[in-house]
Amino acid sequence: MDLTLPHGGTHERIQSPQTAVIAGGGLAGVAAAAVLAERGVSVVLAERESFLGGRAGAWTDRLATGESFEMERGFHAFFRQYYNLQALLRRIDHELSFLEPLEDYPILGPGGQVESFSGLPNKPPWNVVALTKRTPTLGLRELMGVNGLAALSMLRYERGWTYGRYDDQTAGEYLDSLRFPPDARRMLFDVFAHSFFNPENAMSAGELLMMFHFYFSGNPEGLIFDVSKRPFSRSIWEPLGAYLTGHGVDVRTGCTVSRVARGAGRKWRVDLNGEVVEADHVVLALTVPGLQAVVAESPDLDDAGFRLSVEGLALTNPFVVWRLWFDRPAKPGRQPFAGTTGVGCLDNISLYNLFEDESRDWARRTGGSVVELHAYAVDPSMDEAAIREDLLTALYTFYPEYVGAGVIEERYLVRRDCPAFAPGSHADRPGVSTPHEGIALAGDFVRLPIPSALMERAVASGFLAANHLLASQDIKPEPIRSIPRRGLFGRRVQETEASRMR
Numbered sequence: 001m002d003l004t005l006p007h008g009g010t011h012e013r014i015q016s017p018q019t020a021v022i023a024g025g026g027l028a029g030v031a032a033a034a035v036l037a038e039r040g041v042s043v044v045l046a047e048r049e050s051f052l053g054g055r056a057g058a059w060t061d062r063l064a065t066g067e068s069f070e071m072e073r074g075f076h077a078f079f080r081q082y083y084n085l086q087a088l089l090r091r092i093d094h095e096l097s098f099l100e101p102l103e104d105y106p107i108l109g110p111g112g113q114v115e116s117f118s119g120l121p122n123k124p125p126w127n128v129v130a131l132t133k134r135t136p137t138l139g140l141r142e143l144m145g146v147n148g149l150a151a152l153s154m155l156r157y158e159r160g161w162t163y164g165r166y167d168d169q170t171a172g173e174y175l176d177s178l179r180f181p182p183d184a185r186r187m188l189f190d191v192f193a194h195s196f197f198n199p200e201n202a203m204s205a206g207e208l209l210m211m212f213h214f215y216f217s218g219n220p221e222g223l224i225f226d227v228s229k230r231p232f233s234r235s236i237w238e239p240l241g242a243y244l245t246g247h248g249v250d251v252r253t254g255c256t257v258s259r260v261a262r263g264a265g266r267k268w269r270v271d272l273n274g275e276v277v278e279a280d281h282v283v284l285a286l287t288v289p290g291l292q293a294v295v296a297e298s299p300d301l302d303d304a305g306f307r308l309s310v311e312g313l314a315l316t317n318p319f320v321v322w323r324l325w326f327d328r329p330a331k332p333g334r335q336p337f338a339g340t341t342g343v344g345c346l347d348n349i350s351l352y353n354l355f356e357d358e359s360r361d362w363a364r365r366t367g368g369s370v371v372e373l374h375a376y377a378v379d380p381s382m383d384e385a386a387i388r389e390d391l392l393t394a395l396y397t398f399y400p401e402y403v404g405a406g407v408i409e410e411r412y413l414v415r416r417d418c419p420a421f422a423p424g425s426h427a428d429r430p431g432v433s434t435p436h437e438g439i440a441l442a443g444d445f446v447r448l449p450i451p452s453a454l455m456e457r458a459v460a461s462g463f464l465a466a467n468h469l470l471a472s473q474d475i476k477p478e479p480i481r482s483i484p485r486r487g488l489f490g491r492r493v494q495e496t497e498a499s500r501m502r
Helices: 027-038 083-089 126-134 140-144 148-155 159-166 171-178 182-194 205-217 232-246 288-296 304-311 357-366 384-398 454-473 497-501
Strands: 002-004 019-023 042-047 058-062 068-072 099-101 225-228 250-253 257-262 268-272 275-279 281-284 319-326 337-340 348-351 369-375 407-415 439-441 480-482
Touching: 019 027, 019 268, 019 275, 027 042, 027 083, 027 232, 027 281, 027 454, 058 232, 068 232, 068 357, 083 454, 083 480, 126 205, 148 159, 148 171, 148 205, 159 205, 171 182, 171 205, 182 205, 225 232, 232 250, 257 281, 257 288, 268 281, 281 454, 288 304, 319 384, 337 384, 357 369, 369 384, 384 407, 439 454, 454 480
Parallel strands: 019 042, 019 281, 042 250, 281 439
Antiparallel strands: 002 480, 058 068, 099 225, 257 268, 268 275, 319 369, 319 407, 337 348, 348 369
């Protein structure tokens, strides 16, 4: 584990009264709010939804029987190198007892193909060597045809070199250049590339290589992950909400930040549902469209470069979550989670009743099962009927025991709010700091100095935003932890303190 700067700071808490407004109650905003409140800042946390959590949020719904349940926006994996996410969650559950380890992370392909990540060595590069040696899709003949120089880039990650060399290339072009045989590419890379909600033909190869380093080639924790034994509302968001209010945070759900202007008594004036709140610090931890809307309505955020970097952000393709309550169980021996590839737009299958208590109780009472199908980066031209048919066909292909099963209940969600990581976008992507004193950004779209992704990227950005805002006040910063920031064959480069904090 790499402890990232800044170090130091003398004081545990601020020495004079200060206020902050956090716009956005997802992981990034909650992480920033926790750090600032713990250090004595008076914090208002504004979230437009009726619940905290953002894309990891959960809300109460009801089945046709009247029974309540907690619905989420799709399966989330808690990888063990999510050090900063773990640090946030240990504030409410020090032992992380709500998490349960999975035994395997299988990938299912057409024709009965299966790839397993169980039992691999954790230490790079032996994990890569062992996977290559045992995978059934790569024999000696196939390996002889692989572009070794291009493949070496997966072990050569270094932020400046990797993005400088590969950011203008698409992930699809890079994967093509590897010359892996089709089955090996599909089983080893396609699922991985799709997992970040960006299609290969519209995603930066530099970003893909960073992800590969973060999750596999540079990750000392292994690729097997943990899952929450309870719905997120109960395991994460209700406890975190109570934690924040216990530290004096004014948590306002159903509250939208619409505008930021320069203040008089304090640096900034923030419009919260028509109420103006003055603040020394502001963290904009919003979705990409939410951030763009606030900046567009805030003429005082007048730095031209900053405005261009925000305007240049974009969203990727939609993703689909389809949860189904079936009248029969899956075949014994199925894994709680499986990635899928090569059959339609389906990307994974989650058997919620095998790991989540609420779904397990329902399945025990009814004899059924709770199954979630997830499709990332769906072609926007596909209509709902086509997507449903595609997903069911894939489910029946991989889990034929569900052919003819009755659907007792279902929830079908389509969302389009995940950030795009387009080729050539890295250099212009905004970082945590901004040209405006007292304003910081946070979210999984932000450029960070450490390799990270998804939930971990969101939390790390929130911690860094809080640290940045308090950096001049001799306050002990929140530690930022990371896997090694350089691959096994990465170039040794010197980074300035400023580059570490961007």
